[in-house]
Amino acid sequence: MNLPPVSAALPLKIRLVAEMLNRSDMDTTTLELRFGGARLDVERRQLLIDGQPAKLGARAFDVLLALVERRDRTVGKNELFELVWPGVVVEENNLQVHISALRKLLGPQAIATIPGRGYRFTGAVDGAMDTNTSASVQSPTPAAQDINAPATRLTNLPKELPLLYGREADLRALCSLIDAHRLVTVVGAGGIGKSQLALTAAHSLASPLPDGVWMVELAGLSQPELLPNAVAQALHLGMLGRGTALDELVTAMAPRNLLLVLDNCEHLLDAAAALVQAVMQGAPNVTVLTTSQEPLRLPAEQQYRVVPLAIPAATAVTGAREFGAVALFEARVRAVDPRFAMNDESLALVIDICRRLDGLPLAIELAAARVATLGLRPVRDKLDARFKLLTGGSRTTLRRHQTLRAALEWSHNLLNDAEQAVYRRLGVFAGGFTMEMAQAVAGDAQLDEWAVLDHLSALVDKSLVVWDARDAPRYRLLESARAFALEQLAAGETADVLKRHALAMQSFLERVDGANLDGELRTDQYVALVLPELDNLRAAHAWAISEAGDPLVAIGLAAHAGSLIDYAIECVDWLVPLRHHVENGAADCAVAARYWRAIAAGNMSGRVPRSLQVEAADRALSLYRTLGQPRRVFSSLIRLAQNRSAQHDHAAAQVALDEARGLLRPDWPAEFRILLLRRDGQLALVAGRLTEALALFRDVVRVSASTGDWRLEVMARNNLAYLLWQMGPIEEAAREACKLAEELRARPAGHEDMAILFANVVGILSEMGRVDEASTAAAEALPLMGRARRYYVEEWAYLFWRRGQIDTATLLLGASDAQLVRDEVPLQECERRLIAEARAALEAQLQPGALARGLAAGAALGERELLALISEVLAQPLENDPCAARLDSPSIEVGIMHADRRDAVDR
Numbered sequence: 037m038n039l040p041p042v043s044a045a046l047p048l049k050i051r052l053v054a055e056m057l058n059r060s061d062m063d064t065t066t067l068e069l070r071f072g073g074a075r076l077d078v079e080r081r082q083l084l085i086d087g088q089p090a091k092l093g094a095r096a097f098d099v100l101l102a103l104v105e106r107r108d109r110t111v112g113k114n115e116l117f118e119l120v121w122p123g124v125v126v127e128e129n130n131l132q133v134h135i136s137a138l139r140k141l142l143g144p145q146a147i148a149t150i151p152g153r154g155y156r157f158t159g160a161v162d163g164a165m166d167t168n169t170s171a172s173v174q175s176p177t178p179a180a181q182d183i184n185a186p187a188t189r190l191t192n193l194p195k196e197l198p199l200l201y202g203r204e205a206d207l208r209a210l211c212s213l214i215d216a217h218r219l220v221t222v223v224g225a226g227g228i229g230k231s232q233l234a235l236t237a238a239h240s241l242a243s244p245l246p247d248g249v250w251m252v253e254l255a256g257l258s259q260p261e262l263l264p265n266a267v268a269q270a271l272h273l274g275m276l277g278r279g280t281a282l283d284e285l286v287t288a289m290a291p292r293n294l295l296l297v298l299d300n301c302e303h304l305l306d307a308a309a310a311l312v313q314a315v316m317q318g319a320p321n322v323t324v325l326t327t328s329q330e331p332l333r334l335p336a337e338q339q340y341r342v343v344p345l346a347i348p349a350a351t352a353v354t355g356a357r358e359f360g361a362v363a364l365f366e367a368r369v370r371a372v373d374p375r376f377a378m379n380d381e382s383l384a385l386v387i388d389i390c391r392r393l394d395g396l397p398l399a400i401e402l403a404a405a406r407v408a409t410l411g412l413r414p415v416r417d418k419l420d421a422r423f424k425l426l427t428g429g430s431r432t433t434l435r436r437h438q439t440l441r442a443a444l445e446w447s448h449n450l451l452n453d454a455e456q457a458v459y460r461r462l463g464v465f466a467g468g469f470t471m472e473m474a475q476a477v478a479g480d481a482q483l484d485e486w487a488v489l490d491h492l493s494a495l496v497d498k499s500l501v502v503w504d505a506r507d508a509p510r511y512r513l514l515e516s517a518r519a520f521a522l523e524q525l526a527a528g529e530t531a532d533v534l535k536r537h538a539l540a541m542q543s544f545l546e547r548v549d550g551a552n553l554d555g556e557l558r559t560d561q562y563v564a565l566v567l568p569e570l571d572n573l574r575a576a577h578a579w580a581i582s583e584a585g586d587p588l589v590a591i592g593l594a595a596h597a598g599s600l601i602d603y604a605i606e607c608v609d610w611l612v613p614l615r616h617h618v619e620n621g622a623a624d625c626a627v628a629a630r631y632w633r634a635i636a637a638g639n640m641s642g643r644v645p646r647s648l649q650v651e652a653a654d655r656a657l658s659l660y661r662t663l664g665q666p667r668r669v670f671s672s673l674i675r676l677a678q679n680r681s682a683q684h685d686h687a688a689a690q691v692a693l694d695e696a697r698g699l700l701r702p703d704w705p706a707e708f709r710i711l712l713l714r715r716d717g718q719l720a721l722v723a724g725r726l727t728e729a730l731a732l733f734r735d736v737v738r739v740s741a742s743t744g745d746w747r748l749e750v751m752a753r754n755n756l757a758y759l760l761w762q763m764g765p766i767e768e769a770a771r772e773a774c775k776l777a778e779e780l781r782a783r784p785a786g787h788e789d790m791a792i793l794f795a796n797v798v799g800i801l802s803e804m805g806r807v808d809e810a811s812t813a814a815a816e817a818l819p820l821m822g823r824a825r826r827y828y829v830e831e832w833a834y835l836f837w838r839r840g841q842i843d844t845a846t847l848l849l850g851a852s853d854a855q856l857v858r859d860e861v862p863l864q865e866c867e868r869r870l871i872a873e874a875r876a877a878l879e880a881q882l883q884p885g886a887l888a889r890g891l892a893a894g895a896a897l898g899e900r901e902l903l904a905l906i907s908e909v910l911a912q913p914l915e916n917d918p919c920a921a922r923l924d925s926p927s928i929e930v931g932i933m934h935a936d937r938r939d940a941v942d943r
Contacts (some may be wrong), residue, residue, distance in 0.1 A: 040881040046341065055658045060690075070161065071087050071104070071159040073085060074159075075087075076100065077913050083141070085142075088619060091101075092140050095120055095134055096121045096137050098119065099116060099120055103157040109156070109244060111155055111156065113154050113155070116225040118130065118721070120550060123181050132522060135155060138910045142159065146159050147391030156825070190242075190245075190248025190269060191248045191249045191250060192251060193239055197235055197236055200232060201232065201345070201360050201363045201364040201367060202359065203232075203236075206342065208223065208339075210234070211237050213338050215256060217239075219332075219337050220326070220339075221325075221331050221339050221340070222234045222340050223328060223330065223342070224329070224341060224343070225447070226400065226446060226499070228499070229345075230327040230342050231327050234325055234327045235251065235299075237325070237499070238297050244523070246293045247299065248294055248297070249294065251270070251299060252296070252299065253307070254266070254299060254304055255299070257304065261300075261309045263304060264280075264282045264311060265281055266284050267296070271294075271296075273289070282310070283635055285314075289322055292322060293321040294322055294323075295323045296324050297327075298311075298312070298324065298325070299327050300328070302330055303450055305332065306321075306445065307331065308326065308328075308332060309332040309333065309524075310739050311336055312324050312685075315337060329499045330497040330498040332863050337590045338717035343397075344361070344394050344395030345360035345361035346360045346361060346388050346395065347362070347395050355932070356387060359390075364401070365386050365389065368395040368404035372404075372405060385412050385416050388634075389419065390402055391410075392416075393515070393667070398443055442635065444516065444517060444520040448500075448783065454491055455495060457480075457497075458474075458488055458492060458495065459521055459524075460521045461477060461533050462474060462477070462478055462492075462495075462518075462527065463522040463524070464533050466569075467571030468512035468572075469510065471546065473572075475489060475493050476536070476540040476543070477540050492511065494888060496866075502514060502647050512682065515616055535586070537575070538585070541572055541573055542596070545573065545593060545597060546596050548566055549596040549597075549599060551705075553630075553668055554667050555667065555704060556705070558748070559747040560746055563747065566599075573600075576592065577597075580593055586615055587614075587622060588627075590610070591614050591617055592627050593623065594607070594611045595611075595623070595628075595631040598634025598640075598916075599639075600635065600638065601639040601643075601646065608640070611635060613646065618631050621670055625662065626659075628655075628659060629655075629659035629668070631654040631662075633653075633656035633668070635648065635915075636650075636653035636675040638678060646679060649679045650676065650679045656675070657673060666701075669709075670696050671711065673699070674692075674693075674695070674711045676689075676692075677692035677719075678718075681715075681718060681719060689715075690719060698710060699710060700712060706739055706740075706743045707745075709739060710736055710740055710748060713732055713736045713739065720844035721726055721759070729759065730760075733752075735791060737749070737756055750780065750793070751842065753772065754792055754793045756866075757776065757793075757796055758866065759768050764864045769800050770801065770804060777793055780793060791820045792828075794821075795817065796811050796815075797810075797813045797819070798831045799828075799831040799835075799867070801835050802835045803834070803870065804868075807838050811839065815910060818903075818907060829902070830852050830863065830867040830870055830871050831867070832848050833874055834873070842881055842882065845891055846887060847873060847897065848889055848905075849871065850891035850893060851902060853891060853894075854895035854896075855920060
């Protein structure tokens with residue numbers, strides 16, 4: 037019987053019946069299929085298992101029928117959607133639900149998932165039976181089989197592969213690429229897991245290919261001319277010697293439909309590219325999958341770059357074991373020590389190890405192999421000597437994968453001399469680098485900046501340098517690759533390259549800081565440029581102050597890092613020790629002016645005496661006048677006004693502001709007007725002109741918003757919320773602060789800005805009696821404050837008093853008192869009000885002796901103890917005070933860090 041073509045719009049049952057009746061090998065009466073102990077009755081739309089009807093929905097039946105009828109091939113998901121839900125758009129999980137239901141009825145092996153391709157029915161169908169026959173003989177259930185391989189294995193791949201950890205998404209993506217393209221190259225660094233990913237993908241794709249999947253390992257092949265012979269040998273193809281080896285290979289492969297895997301091509305790139313190109317042209321049904329540290333660069337090539345395994349962002353997170361790096365580490369340790377189990381402490385160590393090894397699978401496997409003999413913590417502590425520690429890989433792996441050093445030596449030896457020079461010099465960068473910085477540091481008389489750029493591109497292609505795609509692209513070496521580069525540099529270039537690195541960092545910081553001071557960069561642009569270079573700046577400073585360093589470079593780095601103090605608190609320590617060098621004339625006029633301007637800045641308040649800040653502002657002002665830089669004269673006057681006002685010399689502050697006002701030009705960036713408005717508002721506030729102050733603060737918000745600089749707007753709105761808190765009504769302050777906090781959650785402006793804002797939110801809500809809301813905000817604020825290293829002790833003391841945890845409140849009150857004495861920075865109005873109320877209540881609730889002991893203990897708290905105390909007590913219920921550090925605690929250290937408050941960022 038020959039029927040017309042079947043319309044896709046017909047119901048599935050009708051379509052399948054028509055298709056079956058169209059087949060010449062199908063009898064018209066045979067509409068029942070049998071497999072194992074199951075029977076599929078097409079006419080009655082029933083699945084019978086052991087003779088009993090199974091509970092199966094209509095759509096699940098249609099899915100099963102479609103797969104059984106097409107059991108000779110993989111059925112794609114889109115095809116199944118068209119068959120089962122014609123003309124209807126449905127979610128993909130609908131299909132997954134029905135597949136899962138069928139597997140529960142028929143067994144998990146009955147339907148195989150072919151990653152990136154679809155599903156395939158793998159049960160053995162014994163044939164159709166006549167529905168008019170009253171009885172039939174059923175075949176026994178077939179033995180379980182490899183669902184990813186045909187009965188006859190046309191492959192040289194191993195029957196079983198090791199489990200692949202953390203690569204599920206990679207596997208799906210790679211299978212999709214192979215399904216859609218004839219040439220795919222898996223690219224990545226040595227030891228990153230290219231081979232295992234490629235072999236797993238090939239293993240899963242073996243069944244649909246008539247001539248199978250064949251893998252050729254090239255790592256041991258050193259003669260390029262033997263490559264065609266190696267492929268022929270792997271595929272069991274005879275070579276008769278009647279032509280070139282490549283021509284004979286292509287001729288033999290021409291009629292075949294297979295997947296050819298060429299593993300480890302990087303040292304035979306030209307030969308591999310020539311072979312693959314010939315196969316692509318002469319064998320149209322052959323698909324080629326290669327692995328290499330760099331691509332073949334053929335026109336039809338699709339690259340899939342493998343990145344390191346995922347690592348948890350924190351040292352203790354829910355679901356950390358699900359991250360690929362942690363899962364691999366745990367599995368490899370348990371393979372040699374089945375007793376190994378991870379608790380919270382050991383999990384934190386494992387995450388730290390995986391992070392320091394950059395999620396590189398080879399390094400993780402080698403480290404895990406050492407745990408059974410050394411222990412987890414010693415392995416973590418010895419990672420600085422990683423090339424000695426990370427040895428002893430599996431004997432079944434390639435020789436170069438038995439030690440981390442061997443893997444890197446293999447990659448390094450593939451570079452030419454110029455590439456090796458650039459690679460080892462890039463090792464001095466900490467935390468990544470830009471293209472311009474690489475050109476400044478890695479070049480020399482023989483390598484100009486354009487040559488460095490070419491070699492940098494080659495190192496990216498060869499997977500020794502990682503490219504991070506951003507608006508401003510950055511590059512980096514993985515830490516193991518960086519350690520190896522520094523070893524190569526130590527052969528004689530270290531001193532010279534470290535100096536070039538420090539000078540490059542000084543030049544970069546001077547340029548960006550100058551643009552920031554002159555208003556040519558918005559604050560958000562400045563932060564985006566500078567924060568990624570913090571590790572490089574730290575490394576440059578460490579060299580500059582070393583015995584081999586240069587004090588002038590140290591002064592330049594410290595002076596131009598002044599604006600970074602809110603983000604890198606150690607910049608304070610860079611500035612202060614260099615004072616005598618600057619006073620003795622070691623620095624030129626421009627650097628000295630910037631140094632004194634940095635000392636005078638608001639972010640140094642509490643870190644140096646206020647009298648020194650006034651003196652520093654005067655010195656910067658004088659030097660900038662000499663240099664003829666009016667914008668920097670203006671900003672120095674603003675700093676002078678701020679510091680005079682802090683000394684309660686408001687008249688002198690007003691004189692400085694008036695002089696600055698006279699310098700301001702209409703064509704200057706809006707940030708200069710903002711600085712003046714802000715200081716005018718502060719003077720109006722201290723003079724008691726509250727209405728004028730509020731109007732000026734609102735002007736600051738308006739002008740800040742007009743600049744498009746989100747950070748400036750955050751500062752302005754936060755200061756306005758604080759003023760509303762001070763003046764009232766407090767409800768309006770709460771609305772403004774909470775609204776800004778909500779916006780910041782979605783668009784964070786930085787730890788410092790968020791820490792200040794959340795301190796306000798905690799204080800405002802606590803004073804309003806909304807203690808539960810204040811506690812929730814405090815829990816969110818604490819990690820932000822920890823990262824910014826600013827804790828706002830007064831708000832915490834008041835919150836814990838309102839929570840009824842009076843012992844903790846007393847400790848924090850003592851910490852606040854000590855901070856005031858040490859830093860000579862008076863409390864602002866709102867904090868003064870909070871502390872006064874809490875102190876009065878505590879004096880009424882506690883005996884004088886207990887209060888005195890609590891205040892003394894709090895005054896002795898160090899930063900770490902302060903953070904631990906707040907964290908632990910915040911997690912406790914409100915009814916009582918279970919804090920670990922009671923008033924008679926004997927374990928106390930001195931040293932709370934001061935946190936000057938508002939004005940977090942300025943020019």
